[in-house]
Amino acid sequence: MAKISINLLPPEIINKELKKTKFYKIQFVGIAIILTMIFLASLTVALRILQSRNITEVQAKLTQTEQRVSDLKSTQASLFLLKNRLTVIDKYLEVSSQQSSTYKLIEKLIPPSVVVNTITINKSDEAVLLAMVPDAATLDNLVSGFTVKENNEGNNIRVSLESLNRGKDGFYRISFIIKRL
C-alpha cells in the first residue's frame, strides 16, 4: 500500500525556508569566490616579490659579467682590428690586379719569334702593343692567339689593329690594342 504524505506547514514558512537555503548557497559560493580572489591576488603579489628578487640577482650577475668584458676591452679591440685588417688583406694579397694578369696573359700568348718593343697597360686595363713579327704566319698566330678562346684561357678579348706595315728587312711592324671584355 502506498504511503500518503501530507505537508501541513503553512506556505509562508516553506517559502522563507527555501529563501534561507538559497541564500546560504549563494553566501557559500560568494565567500568561496572572494577567498579565491584573495588567494589569487596574494599569489601574484608574492610571485612578483620573488621575481623582483630574482631580477636583482640576474642584474647583479650581468653587471659583473659586463665589467669582466670591459676589463678585456683591449683584447676585444685587437680582435676587431685584426679581423678588419684580415678581411681586406685576404681580398688583395697575392691576388693579381687586372693589369698584371693582362701582362701575364700577353707574355704567354706572344710567340717567341715576335719581338715586342713596347707594352703599355693603362688604368682601364687596355693594353697597347708594338711588336715586330718576322713573317705572315707568325702574325696570324699572334692575332689568333688573342682572339681564339681555346688559346687565350677562355678570355673574351677584343683586338683592335692600329697599324701594320712591312719594313725593308721583311719584318712586319704591328701596333694593336688588346682589351679584355
Next chain:
Amino acid sequence: MKKENLIKFYSNHRLYIFPVIVALSSLFLIIFVIYPQTLKLINNQRAIGDLMNKSRFLETKVAALESYDEKDLSRKVGFALATLPADKDFVNALGLLQQLAARSGFSINSISFGSTASKLGDSDSFKVNLEIRGAKSSFRTLINNLESSRRLMRISSIDISSSQTSQALDVALAAEVLYSQLPQSFGGVDSPLPELSQKDEQLIAKLARLEETVSSPSATQSLPRGKSNPFE
C-alpha cells in the same frame, strides 16, 4: 533607527545585495590587483629571460676573450698592421719597393709618390710611380713579388719598352699602395665577437712568413747600398 532600516533592507534584499557585493569585490581585485600583477609577472619573466640570455652570451664572450693570448694577438695585429697600416707610411713603402726591386733583379731609376689619396674598395691608397730597369725574364717575378709583398700593393699601370738587341726592359710601373684608417668603433660590450677562422689563421701565418722574409739578414743585405765608388 537608520541602522535598523538598513538591516531590514538588507534582510529583505540580501539575495541580491550579497552577490552584487561579491561580484564588485572580485571585480575590484581583478582590475586593481590580479590583472596588473599578472601582466607585470609575464613582462618581468620575459625581461628575466632576456637578461639571462644576455648574461649567457656575455659569459661565452668572456670565456672566448680569456682564451686569447694577448701577447700573441698583439703580434698578429702587428703583422696585419704592417701589411695594411693605418697611415701612408711612405718611408716603409719606399724601403720595401727598393728591396723588392733589388730582390727581383731590377734597378730603380726613380721613385715618385703621388700626393693624392684615392679609394680602393673600402681602403685608401696612394700612387707610387717606379721607373726601373731589369732583365726581361725577371719582370714576372717582380710583379709577383710586388703583389705578394708585406705591404698591400696593386699594380695599376705598366709601361714596358725593350730594345731589339738587349734583353733588358725599361719599365714605368704605377702601383697603388694600400692603407686603411683604424675603425671608429671596436665593438660595444654586447656586440658579438669576430671569430678567427682557419683561413684567417693561415693568412696570419703567411703574413708572419712575409715579415720573417723582410727582417731576415739575407733580405736586408740585398738592399741596394749605392755605388761602391761614388766618383765612378
